[in-house]
Amino acid sequence: MDNLTPMLKQYYSIKQQYQDALLLFRLGDFYEMFGADAEIGSRILDIALTSREMGKGKTLPMCGVPYHAVESYLAALVRAGYKVAICEQVEDPRTAKGVVKREVVRVVTPGTVIEPQLLEDKANNYLTAVCRQQSHYGLAVVDVSTGYFAVTEIKGEGAEDKVWNELERLAPAECLLDPSLDNDPIWKTEADRRLNCAVSSYDERAWRYAHASDALRSHFGVKSLASFGLDDAAAAVRAAGALLSYLNDTQRRILSHITSLSVYSVESYMLMETATRRNLELTETLRGGEHKGSLLWLLDETVTAMGGRLLRQWVLQPRLDKGEIVERLDAVEELVKNTPMRTRLREQLARVYDMERLVGRITYGSANPRDLVALGKSLQQIPELIRILAGVEAPRLKELGRRLDPLPELTDLLQQSLVESPPASVRDGGLIRPGYSQELDQLRTAAREGKDWIAALEANERERTGIKSLKVGFNKVFGYYIEVTKANLASVPEYYQRKQTLANAERYITPELKEKENLILGAEERAIQLEYDLFLEIREQVKAAAPRLLSLAGAVSQLDVLGALAEVAVRRRYCRPQIREDMVIDIRAGRHPVVEAMLPQGQFVPNDVYLDDETAQLLILTGPNMAGKSTYLRMVALITLMAQMGSFVPADEAQIGLVDRIFTRVGAADDLGTGQSTFMVEMSEVNTALSQATPRSLIIIDELGRGTSTYDGMALAQAIAEHIHDVTRARTIFSTHYHELARLALTRPRVKNLRMEVLESGKEVIFLYKVAEGAADRSYGIHVARLAGLPKSVLERAKSVLQDLEPEQPYQQLRLDAFFLTGASKGDSITGDNAGAVKQTAASPSAWQVQQELAAASDIPEDSRGTEILREIEAADLVHMTPFEALNRLVEWQARLRNKEK
Ligand SMILES: Nc1ncnc2c1ncn2[C@@H]1O[C@H](COP(=O)(O)OP(=O)(O)OP(=O)(O)O)[C@@H](O)[C@H]1O
Ligand SMILES: [Mg+2]
Known part of the structure; x- marks a missing residue:
C-alpha cells in the first residue's frame, strides 16, 4: 500500500467503502475501473483490458469508458445485475493542490435507476425491502423514478405466503432483506428463485426500529409517524425506514420527489396467487411470456406512460370494496356514454408526457432542457383538460377534475424561459428565450x-x-x-x-x-454560463413544486386509465357489471375477453354462468377435448376480476357477487411453459385453495388429476370436489374428463353439472362451444386424436384398451364400436339439447348404476315388490334432472317402498 501512487491510495480508500459495487473512478475525461472490477467491466462491456503501473514493476488491470458515453455503459453493467458506484472529481483539477478530491456521488443499483434507457415506459421499477418481526412482516416498496413509496404490514395466518405473493406481484428489480431473513437460508434461496432480481442485505443498524423511524421522520419532516397510521406497525416502519436509509446511502441526495408514504393493506385487494396471475395471463401469456395475448394487452388503451403503469397496477390489484369499484364504474360509464368528451379527453391526455419520471429526473438534477420543455408542454394541456371535465357528473371524475392543478406560475415560467426545441446539452447555450433575462x-x-x-x-x-x-x-x-x-x-x-x-x-x-x-x-x-445558471435556477423552481406536480400526475394517470377502460368497453361492446354483496355470480352471454379478441369478429360463442351459495356453488364441467372448457373457466375468472378492477366486462349482463380471492389450478398439460408439470405442484396448488379459500372465493380447477393415473386422479378429483362442496364452500368451477364426477350432483345439493355441447355428424365432431346443463356422455379423446391424424391401428387399439379399462363405467362409450371401428356413420347422432334419443340411452347406464347402489344400500329384495319402482328408476333421465328433482324422486320412491314393506 505504501508504495502506491497517491491517486491509487485514494482509489483504494474509496473502493474499500464500496466493496459490493463496481467503482467507476473519474480520471479526466474517463471513468476507470481497476483490479477485479476492471476484469468484470471489460468482460461485460466488451472493452479492452489494459494495465497501469503500480510501482515496483507491478501492474494493475484497468479499463475505462469515456465520460460522455457513460450512460450506456452504466446501463449494461446494471442490467448485468451489478451495483455501480460513480466516483467524481469534486474539485477543479486546475486549482487542486495534490491529488484531486474525489467522492462517490451515487451508487446506481437495479432498483434505483432513473435513466430512461434502463426503464420500461409502462412498468414501474420497484425496489423493495422486507423485514420479519416474529410472525409479522413489513414490506416497503419504492419507485425512485416516479416517487412512489408505499408500505404494508402482513401478519396472521399464511403471512409468509402473502408476502411472497405481494413480492411476486411487484416483481421488484431489487430486494433488500433484513438480517434475520438474509441469514435464513430458506428465505434466501426462495428469494433468489422466486424474485429473479438482485437480492441484497443491508446494514443491520438501518433495520432497527429507532433508526428506521428517525429516517422516516426526518425525511418527511414530521415529529411522529402517527399521521401515517404507523404508530403500531413496527415491522412496516422498519422496512420503510431501512429502504429510505438505503436510498440516502446510495443516491446521496435528498429525494424530494418522494413526498408521501402510503400505507396499504393487502387485504383491501383481491388476493391472487402468483400461479393465478400467470394462469389467467394477466400481464403476459403462459406460453412465451408475451405481452400480446394478455389481459393487460387487451385493456391497454392508455395514451400516457403513467396511465399504462397505473393500469398494470389495477389489473394486478382488483378491489374488494364495493364503494371504490362503483365509483370507478360510474366514471367509466359516463365516459362510455359521452363519446365526444371521451375522445377529447383522450386526445388531450395524449399530449401529456411522463410527468412522474420527468419530476424524478428533475429531483435527481439529471433533467435536461428538453425534459423541462416536455414538462412545460404537459402543463399547458391541463387548463383544457379542466374545461373538458367541467360538466361531469360521476363523483370520481369530478374529484379528478378538482385535482387537476394547472400550476399557472410554473407553466408560465417554463413557457417564457425555455425555447421551443432546445438542445439536450445544458453547456452550449441556446436554451433560454429572448426577453427572459x-x-x-x-x-x-x-x-x-x-x-x-x-x-x-x-x-x-x-x-x-x-x-x-x-x-x-x-x-x-x-x-x-x-x-x-x-x-x-x-x-x-x-x-x-x-x-x-x-x-x-x-x-x-x-x-x-x-x-x-x-x-x-x-x-x-x-x-452560455448565464444560460446554464438560469437553467439550474428554473430546474430548482420546478423541483420545489414536485409534490404538486406528482399529485397532478396522479390525477392525470387515473383519468387516462378510466378513459382507456371506457374506450375498450365501447370498442368491444362490454357491459357495466353490477356489483353485489351476496354470493351470486350471474353472467349472461359472457365472452372470454382475449380469446374473443383473437378470433374474427362474431366468432366467439357467448355463454352464461350462474354461481351462488345455495344451488350452484360447484359447477362440474365435462366435455370433449378442444370443446372450450378451459376458455369457459378462465372467462368466469377474468370477468370477475375485470369487474372488480372497475372495468366493464365482455357480456350482455353481469352481476358479480364480490370475490375475495381467486384460486386457479390449470391442468398439468396446460403449463408446460413453466417446466413444473409435476403432480406435486398440482396438489400443492389445490391444497392452497382448499385451505385458504373462503365462501367468498372463486376456485377454478381445470382438469385436475391429469398428472397421475386415471383411478388416482379420479379418486382425488372426487374427494377434492366433495371437500370444496362440504367444507370450503367457495364458488367453484371444476372441469374434468372424469365423467363419473357428474354423479356428485345426485348426492350434493349445491353441485351442478354442465357440459360443452358438441355436434356429431358422421365422422365429424363439430364444437358448438355452448355450455348446457347436464353432463356430457363421453370424452371423445380418441376422436380428437383421430382428427390430429393418429394412425388407425393406434386408435383401434386405444378403443379396445378403453373397453377393458372401463367395463362398468356409468357413462359408457356408447356406440363407439359403430363409430370408430367401422368408421361409417350409422345415422347422425347428436349430443346436446336436441338429442332426446341419445340422452335416453346415455342416461340408462347411470340409472342402472344407481339401481345397483340402491340395491346394495337399502337391501331391497330382488322380488316383485320393487320391480315397478326399479323400472321407473331405469327410465328416469337422471343426467338431465336437477339434483333437487332427483332427490324428490328418491324421497318418493323410498316412501313407496316403505309403504309396500308394511
Ligand atoms: N366460446 C367459444 N367460442 C369460440 N371458440 C371457442 C370458444 N371456446 C373455445 N374456443 C376455441 O376452442 C379452442 C379450445 O378451447 P379450450 O382450450 O378452452 O378447450 P378445452 O375444452 O379446454 O380443451 P382441452 O380438453 O384439450 O383442454 C380455443 O383455443 C378457442 O379457439
Ligand atoms: Mg383445457
Missing part, C-alpha cells in the same frame, strides 16, 4: 453587434485599402484576422499588425478588431 439579452446583443461589425469589416477594409481580394476570417488559435494575398502586400496599411504568414498570404489584426473580438467572445462565454 435582461442581462442575457444584453450579452447577446453585444455579441451580435460585434459580429455585425466584423461582418461589415471586410467591405469597409476593401474599400479603404483598395485590395479587392481582402478577406476577414476566424480560426481557433488566432481569433479574427484580415487576410491579404502576397500580390497585394504593397497596399497593406501601416496599422495592420502581422500575425501569421501563409504560403501565399499574410494574416493581420488591428487593435480595433481585437477589441471587438474580446467583446464577442467574452459575451458569448458569459451568455
Whole structure:
C-alpha cells in the first residue's frame, strides 16, 4: 500500500467503502475501473483490458469508458445485475493542490435507476425491502423514478405466503432483506428463485426500529409517524425506514420527489396467487411470456406512460370494496356514454408526457432542457383538460377534475424561459428565450453587434485599402484576422499588425478588431454560463413544486386509465357489471375477453354462468377435448376480476357477487411453459385453495388429476370436489374428463353439472362451444386424436384398451364400436339439447348404476315388490334432472317402498 501512487491510495480508500459495487473512478475525461472490477467491466462491456503501473514493476488491470458515453455503459453493467458506484472529481483539477478530491456521488443499483434507457415506459421499477418481526412482516416498496413509496404490514395466518405473493406481484428489480431473513437460508434461496432480481442485505443498524423511524421522520419532516397510521406497525416502519436509509446511502441526495408514504393493506385487494396471475395471463401469456395475448394487452388503451403503469397496477390489484369499484364504474360509464368528451379527453391526455419520471429526473438534477420543455408542454394541456371535465357528473371524475392543478406560475415560467426545441446539452447555450433575462439579452446583443461589425469589416477594409481580394476570417488559435494575398502586400496599411504568414498570404489584426473580438467572445462565454445558471435556477423552481406536480400526475394517470377502460368497453361492446354483496355470480352471454379478441369478429360463442351459495356453488364441467372448457373457466375468472378492477366486462349482463380471492389450478398439460408439470405442484396448488379459500372465493380447477393415473386422479378429483362442496364452500368451477364426477350432483345439493355441447355428424365432431346443463356422455379423446391424424391401428387399439379399462363405467362409450371401428356413420347422432334419443340411452347406464347402489344400500329384495319402482328408476333421465328433482324422486320412491314393506 505504501508504495502506491497517491491517486491509487485514494482509489483504494474509496473502493474499500464500496466493496459490493463496481467503482467507476473519474480520471479526466474517463471513468476507470481497476483490479477485479476492471476484469468484470471489460468482460461485460466488451472493452479492452489494459494495465497501469503500480510501482515496483507491478501492474494493475484497468479499463475505462469515456465520460460522455457513460450512460450506456452504466446501463449494461446494471442490467448485468451489478451495483455501480460513480466516483467524481469534486474539485477543479486546475486549482487542486495534490491529488484531486474525489467522492462517490451515487451508487446506481437495479432498483434505483432513473435513466430512461434502463426503464420500461409502462412498468414501474420497484425496489423493495422486507423485514420479519416474529410472525409479522413489513414490506416497503419504492419507485425512485416516479416517487412512489408505499408500505404494508402482513401478519396472521399464511403471512409468509402473502408476502411472497405481494413480492411476486411487484416483481421488484431489487430486494433488500433484513438480517434475520438474509441469514435464513430458506428465505434466501426462495428469494433468489422466486424474485429473479438482485437480492441484497443491508446494514443491520438501518433495520432497527429507532433508526428506521428517525429516517422516516426526518425525511418527511414530521415529529411522529402517527399521521401515517404507523404508530403500531413496527415491522412496516422498519422496512420503510431501512429502504429510505438505503436510498440516502446510495443516491446521496435528498429525494424530494418522494413526498408521501402510503400505507396499504393487502387485504383491501383481491388476493391472487402468483400461479393465478400467470394462469389467467394477466400481464403476459403462459406460453412465451408475451405481452400480446394478455389481459393487460387487451385493456391497454392508455395514451400516457403513467396511465399504462397505473393500469398494470389495477389489473394486478382488483378491489374488494364495493364503494371504490362503483365509483370507478360510474366514471367509466359516463365516459362510455359521452363519446365526444371521451375522445377529447383522450386526445388531450395524449399530449401529456411522463410527468412522474420527468419530476424524478428533475429531483435527481439529471433533467435536461428538453425534459423541462416536455414538462412545460404537459402543463399547458391541463387548463383544457379542466374545461373538458367541467360538466361531469360521476363523483370520481369530478374529484379528478378538482385535482387537476394547472400550476399557472410554473407553466408560465417554463413557457417564457425555455425555447421551443432546445438542445439536450445544458453547456452550449441556446436554451433560454429572448426577453427572459435582461442581462442575457444584453450579452447577446453585444455579441451580435460585434459580429455585425466584423461582418461589415471586410467591405469597409476593401474599400479603404483598395485590395479587392481582402478577406476577414476566424480560426481557433488566432481569433479574427484580415487576410491579404502576397500580390497585394504593397497596399497593406501601416496599422495592420502581422500575425501569421501563409504560403501565399499574410494574416493581420488591428487593435480595433481585437477589441471587438474580446467583446464577442467574452459575451458569448458569459451568455452560455448565464444560460446554464438560469437553467439550474428554473430546474430548482420546478423541483420545489414536485409534490404538486406528482399529485397532478396522479390525477392525470387515473383519468387516462378510466378513459382507456371506457374506450375498450365501447370498442368491444362490454357491459357495466353490477356489483353485489351476496354470493351470486350471474353472467349472461359472457365472452372470454382475449380469446374473443383473437378470433374474427362474431366468432366467439357467448355463454352464461350462474354461481351462488345455495344451488350452484360447484359447477362440474365435462366435455370433449378442444370443446372450450378451459376458455369457459378462465372467462368466469377474468370477468370477475375485470369487474372488480372497475372495468366493464365482455357480456350482455353481469352481476358479480364480490370475490375475495381467486384460486386457479390449470391442468398439468396446460403449463408446460413453466417446466413444473409435476403432480406435486398440482396438489400443492389445490391444497392452497382448499385451505385458504373462503365462501367468498372463486376456485377454478381445470382438469385436475391429469398428472397421475386415471383411478388416482379420479379418486382425488372426487374427494377434492366433495371437500370444496362440504367444507370450503367457495364458488367453484371444476372441469374434468372424469365423467363419473357428474354423479356428485345426485348426492350434493349445491353441485351442478354442465357440459360443452358438441355436434356429431358422421365422422365429424363439430364444437358448438355452448355450455348446457347436464353432463356430457363421453370424452371423445380418441376422436380428437383421430382428427390430429393418429394412425388407425393406434386408435383401434386405444378403443379396445378403453373397453377393458372401463367395463362398468356409468357413462359408457356408447356406440363407439359403430363409430370408430367401422368408421361409417350409422345415422347422425347428436349430443346436446336436441338429442332426446341419445340422452335416453346415455342416461340408462347411470340409472342402472344407481339401481345397483340402491340395491346394495337399502337391501331391497330382488322380488316383485320393487320391480315397478326399479323400472321407473331405469327410465328416469337422471343426467338431465336437477339434483333437487332427483332427490324428490328418491324421497318418493323410498316412501313407496316403505309403504309396500308394511
Ligand atoms: N366460446 C367459444 N367460442 C369460440 N371458440 C371457442 C370458444 N371456446 C373455445 N374456443 C376455441 O376452442 C379452442 C379450445 O378451447 P379450450 O382450450 O378452452 O378447450 P378445452 O375444452 O379446454 O380443451 P382441452 O380438453 O384439450 O383442454 C380455443 O383455443 C378457442 O379457439
Ligand atoms: Mg383445457
